[in-house]
Amino acid sequence: MLVALAGCGAPELSVVFQVPEAYLPAVTEVQLSIYAPRGSVAFTCDDLAFGEVDDGVLRGSLVKEAFLREDDTVAPLSDVDRVGEKLLLARGNDADGAPVVVGCRPLGTVDRDVEVVIPGAPVPEVALVDSPALSRVIGEALDGPIIMKVTDRFGVALSGTDLLWAVEGAGGLASDGEGVTDGEGKLGVRPSLPPQPGPFLLDVRVRWATRGPPLVTGFVAPTPEAVTLNGRVIEYRAGRVGPGGAPGFVALLRTGTPQEFQVAFVYRGPAGNLEEAYSPRIPGTSAALGMFDFRDDVQDRVVVVTPQTWVEVAPDGILTSRDYQPPVAAIGRAPRRILPTGPCVANPDSPQLLVTYAANAVGFFDLEANLVGGFSENLDVVASGCVSDDQGNDIRTLVIDGGATVGLLLAAEVLPNLYELQSWVAVASGTGFSPPVGDTPRLLLGTQLNVNDFVVSRASWTRQEGDTLALTMQGLDGPPAIPVANQGGDVDGDGALDVMSLYGTQAQQGGDVRWFLWGVLGRTHRGERMSGSYDLGVERRTNPTLMVLDLDGDALDDVVVAEQDDPSQPVGAITTRVEVFSMGVRAR
CATH class of the missing domain: 2.60.40.10 (Immunoglobulins)
Incomplete structure (x- = not known):
């Protein structure tokens, strides 16, 4: 079938679009778009065919659009400039305006009568x-x-x-x-x-x-470096915990002996290999691991809290002689969880720890184990960290589990010791805090439900009237499954925030869990953030921990995936596997 668009004038321009017979019944109109690419935004028919031209460039280059519908025989082109290079893009559309066939031809200056024939091809x-x-x-x-x-x-x-x-x-x-x-x-x-x-x-x-x-x-x-820790790990902390403030992570282990705990340090030694150091055994009916997080590049301070005492542990595993004297109100309480308050307090050289005890009693403690402001009762804080606002301030942010009725709450410190609460509909274990990377400030990461799908969200605070705070979403990424852990960093060294996540899949209920590391890069391709999953294998990893930190000092954050205590295992001696993915490795 031939359809024509013609323009009278001097000289005359006629366009014929050839629609293959097989597609004729589906075509209800022919749309002709004439583009005049100019200068730095010049493009060709091939560029159009492969989607290489930005929509804004197309709109700016469009000089004429004409339609030839079923009852028409000719569409006018008399107002088309005959001078200059042009591209003629013809589409045969269906009743809904969707293209069925398409074709394109270049056209130079028209200095005599010309007929341009555009063969149509099916849209694939x-x-x-x-x-x-x-x-x-x-x-x-x-x-x-x-x-x-x-x-x-x-x-x-x-x-x-x-x-x-x-x-x-x-x-x-x-x-x-x-x-x-x-x-x-x-x-x-x-x-x-x-x-x-x-x-x-x-x-x-x-x-x-x-x-x-x-x-x-x-x-x-990269092929992961495996570290085997001698004991059942209850929890981990990552930071500047190695000798001289070298990056690494610490693990609180439950030993084979009841009511005894141990701390393991893991960091890279001078030769580049991963080294381990273990503390002496620490007695206690329960224990929790904490780390005072200093903003400056100094060594973070690692402590273990038991119902009776606080113990500081050095990178070589030695228990220091620091004389902590916990307040009487804390003696005898069983610690459940210790969280860093982040380097966003008024004096970052004097960080604090937030300790949650049994019965959900919560207190802030300073560097000397002094209770700051008394205990808050019936408060279950599950995560804490720093989240930036739109004025460049880092806001201490707590994630509180309000129970089945209330759900999760965010508590943002709007003024010293004054917190503002708002709902946070997210998976508790998926809450993470990303460090500043390039132009991206400190963000709150979370696993949330968006319409019908789970997403990994990135959010910051925005100041409003009355010095109140509102959570502002900075972006959403769609994972293949529900992540149970999210951490941020720069794994590719481009100065843009990358997000690493862990998710598990189960072929059948009660069966082995196959765990995956899912990453989303800050760089984009055609407007899409690049993401992908790495299969970590089938293992019974209960509550795996994800850590993102630069372990080897190459300015690329590495990824650590670590097993955590499995309640299904006996209390006897057991080892814990940790995998370190050094993101600075290159293929040979």
């Missing part, structure tokens, strides 16, 4: 047919090709269709290429994966496709 649809596992150890090749299939809107395979593909990850573009579909409309792509650890995506673009397949995402990870 792209589907992912098959893919190997995309969770890979860095340097490994894919087991097989990623197979795409291209059809028209009616499901008919389109052979000879051009495709472009590119793989981009933490280090930028990793590989790219092009291909043509076979007689079944299929094309297999076997790209090289990024040489730098982190999430990656495969972007596939098909000529004239209005939408591509879902983004194909994956994760390349």
